[in-house]
Structures are given as C-alpha cells and as structure tokens.
Amino acid sequence: MNKDFIEKLQEKGLKVTPQRMAIFDAIITLGNHPTADDIVAFIKNNHPNISVGTVYKVLHTFVENNLLKKVKTEKDIMRYDPYLSHHHHLYCADTERIEDFEDETLNKIISDYFEKNKIANFNIQDIKLQITGKFQH
Amino acid sequence: MNKDFIEKLQEKGLKVTPQRMAIFDAIITLGNHPTADDIVAFIKNNHPNISVGTVYKVLHTFVENNLLKKVKTEKDIMRYDPYLSHHHHLYCADTERIEDFEDETLNKIISDYFEKNKIANFNIQDIKLQITGKFQH
DNA sequence: TTTTTAAATGATAACTATTATCTTTGCATA
DNA sequence: TATGCAAAGATAATAGTTATCATTTAAAAA
Numbered sequence: 001m002n003k004d005f006i007e008k009l010q011e012k013g014l015k016v017t018p019q020r021m022a023i024f025d026a027i028i029t030l031g032n033h034p035t036a037d038d039i040v041a042f043i044k045n046n047h048p049n050i051s052v053g054t055v056y057k058v059l060h061t062f063v064e065n066n067l068l069k070k071v072k073t074e075k076d077i078m079r080y081d082p083y084l085s086h087h088h089h090l091y092c093a094d095t096e097r098i099e100d101f102e103d104e105t106l107n108k109i110i111s112d113y114f115e116k117n118k119i120a121n122f123n124i125q126d127i128k129l130q131i132t133g134k135f136q137h
Numbered sequence: 138m139n140k141d142f143i144e145k146l147q148e149k150g151l152k153v154t155p156q157r158m159a160i161f162d163a164i165i166t167l168g169n170h171p172t173a174d175d176i177v178a179f180i181k182n183n184h185p186n187i188s189v190g191t192v193y194k195v196l197h198t199f200v201e202n203n204l205l206k207k208v209k210t211e212k213d214i215m216r217y218d219p220y221l222s223h224h225h226h227l228y229c230a231d232t233e234r235i236e237d238f239e240d241e242t243l244n245k246i247i248s249d250y251f252e253k254n255k256i257a258n259f260n261i262q263d264i265k266l267q268i269t270g271k272f273q274h
Numbered sequence: 275t276t277t278t279t280a281a282a283t284g285a286t287a288a289c290t291a292t293t294a295t296c297t298t299t300g301c302a303t304a
Numbered sequence: 305t306a307t308g309c310a311a312a313g314a315t316a317a318t319a320g321t322t323a324t325c326a327t328t329t330a331a332a333a334a
Contacts, residue, residue: 074207103254126269132261186312188312
C-alpha cells in the first residue's frame with residue numbers, strides 16, 4: 001500500500017517525492033521483477049519528464065535503504081524485487097519470467113538441516129532457492 | 138585436468154586453441170568465479186597479445202556449449218563457474234567472494250520435498266541454493 | 275505562511291562491461 | 305601448395321549504469 005511506503009520513506013529520513021512514488025508504484029504494478037528500463041518505460045506514460053538518471057538513483061537509494069532488493073540473475077541487467085519478506089524465486093528456463101515462491105515448511109526443513117549440519121567456517125545469514133524450470137501455460 | 142578439457146572441446150567440435158586453453162586455465166587457477174576482466178588480467182601475464190574481444194567470445198562459446206556456467210549475482214558484471222556438477226554457492230555478505238558448496242544429503246531432502254509438494258504450474262529442472270553469510274577468517 | 279536549506283531531480287556527459295564487425299591468421303584437408 | 309573455415313585480433317559500437325552539476329523542491333524552521 002502506498003501509505004505504508006510513504007511511512008517507510010519517512011522512517012528512513014527520505015523525502016517523499018512524486019518520482020519516488022511513481023517508481024515504487026511502477027515496480028508493484030509491473031510485477032515480474034522489472035529492470036530499470038521497464039520502469040522508465042512504464043513511468044514515461046504518466047510522467048513523461050522523468051529522467052533516466054533519477055530512476056537509477058532512486059532505485060539505488062531504495063536498495064541501500066532496504067526498501068527494494070536486487071534480484072540475482074545471470075544477466076548483466078539489474079532487476080528489482082519489492083517484496084521484502086523472505087522468499088525464493090522461480091526462474092523460467094526459457095524466458096525472463098521470475099516468480100516469487102514462498103514455503104514456510106520448506107524454509108523450516110532447510111534451516112533445521114543447517115542447525116544440525118553447520119558449514120565449516122561460514123555463518124549463514126540467509127538462504128534462498130533459485131528454482132529453474134518451466135511454467136505450464 | 139587439461140586433457141579432459143581438450144577432449145571436451147573436441148567432442149563439441151570446437152577447435153583447441155592456445156587462447157581457449159589459457160582462458161580455461163585462468164578460470165581454474167583464479168578460482169572464486171572470476172569476471173571476464175579478472176581473466177584478461179591474469180592471461181595478459183603470459184599471453185600479452187590476447188584480445189579482450191576474444192576472451193568474451195570464448196567465454197560465450199564455453200557457456201553455450203556447457204563447458205562453463207554463468208554465476209547468478211546482484212551485480213551487472215558476469216562471473217563464471219567451471220564446475221559443472223550440481224552444487225550451490227556461498228556468497229559473502231561483505232565481499233565478492235563466492236565459494237562452491239556441495240551436499241548430497243541436502244539435495245536429496247529438497248528433491249524429496251518437491252516430489253511430495255509439487256509447485257502448481259511449474260516443472261522443476263534445477264534447484265540451487267544461494268547461501269549468504271560471512272566466512273570466518 | 276514565508277523563509278531557509280539540504281536533499282532530490284533533470285540534463286548531460288562519462289564510464290564500464292559487453293557485443294558486433296570485419297580483416298587477418300592458423301590449421302586441417304583436398 | 306591451394307582451399308576453406310573456424311577462430312583471433314583490432315576496432316568501433318552499443319547498452320546499461322554512474323557521475324556531475326545547475327536547478328528545483330520537500331520539509332523543517334522562523
């Protein structure tokens with residue numbers, strides 16, 4: 001919700017600007033973990049004067065302030081994820097589609113496993129699954 | 138081993154060239170899933186005339202022929218992984234270090250779990266864990 | 275409400291990683 | 305030795321992103 005997001009900006013001491021709201025809104029509306037370019041294209045419809053540099057700067061600010069996460073991919077194009085709760089990703093083997101995947105039971109199984117089987121010389125902070133495959137159409 | 142790699146090139150109908158051998162050798166020697174730039178820098182020592190374009194082309198050819206994998210990261214710089222057997226990655230939360238992680242028991246637990254709990258409208262081909270945390274020094 | 279000021283935006287240029295193009299080179303085979 | 309073709313090298317081009325800096329704006333202070 002936008003009100004929540006405004007509060008989050010304020011908590012972080014960030015100014016609430018129309019550009020920032022439009023960018024966050026674009027990411028939510030677009031879905032599929034958009035690229036900077038996707039976001040620019042979408043925003044240009046309603047907000048034709050926005051600068052590309054601003055979009056990059058805002059995305060960077062959001063990531064630094066944990067309002068957005070970068071998505072790991074095998075491409076040199078950055079993608080962004082607005083859902084901050086712990087979740088995994090389904091990657092389409094053939095297309096650029098990336099979907100969110102949540103499964104608390106599985107998370108528990110994995111974290112229990114690592115409780116019993118520590119990795120030598122490594123403290124785990126976070127575990128994410130990247131599940132590659134094909135969506136059924 | 139280099140002999141194995143030569144055979145792999147030949148199996149794929151790719152010519153065995155000094156550049157290709159040097160690039161593969163660099164990736165193995167460098168470890169830590171190097172970038173194209175890391176590879177160029179390393180090779181320049183013994184092989185000062187190699188062209189950057191060639192390195193990119195060779196990396197691309199290797200990835201296309203499944204002799205190398207791209208590593209998923211949150212950066213717009215590509216990194217490459219020479220180990221083709223199924224494994225996971227440990228990502229350092231603070232540095233660019235990425236280590237390989239293998240655990241057959243865990244793989245079994247996860248694949249058993251997904252046998253019993255299919256994801257709706259999605260056929261899984263591969264599951265990788267990205268484990269973020271800190272290495273103990 | 276007006277003023278102040280620090281932060282954010284927009285326009286532009288710069289930069290970096292990567293890819294494309296095109297000529298030349300190096301081998302294998304005829 | 306000549307031919308064909310994949311691969312390498314040099315260079316230019318492109319794409320995505322970051323930096324710079326003057327201008328504008330949100331929000332705190334007066």
